[in-house]
Amino acid sequence: MESLCSIDGETLSRFRDGELSPAVHRRVEAHVPECGFCAARLERYGLADSVLSRAAIASASSARGRRVAASLSVAAALVASVATNALLTAKPRPVPPPALRLSAPPSETLSSFYEKVAPSPAHP
DSSP states (O other), X not given: OOOOOSOOHHHHHHHHHTOSOHHHHHHHHHHGGGOHHHHHHHHHHHHHHHHHHHHHHHHHHHHHHHHHHHHHHHHHHHHHHHHHHXXXXXXXXXXXXXXXXXXXXXXXXXXXXXXXXXXXXXXX
């Protein structure tokens, strides 16, 4: 859409950003309320700046989130490495206790047990 307005988009953008000389700034400031086309362009520039600002904030938050995620993944890898080393390190195994325990004192043998239990033969 072409305008018959003498103020171009670059001048309006610089007006919005406060980059014009005081004389030009006053001239544009007086012009905008009288020109619907320039007022609409300034409004669109404002919306565009708002969107870009939100995108920049989101990008910064996203970058911070990526840094946090990277730090957490490094920490998790370190913990996994330490745990793996601890689990794979050879440890001396204790000698297991004997599986069988004697119920009788060592002096008593199987034959002496039978002597006690078996009936005595009758002597003629």
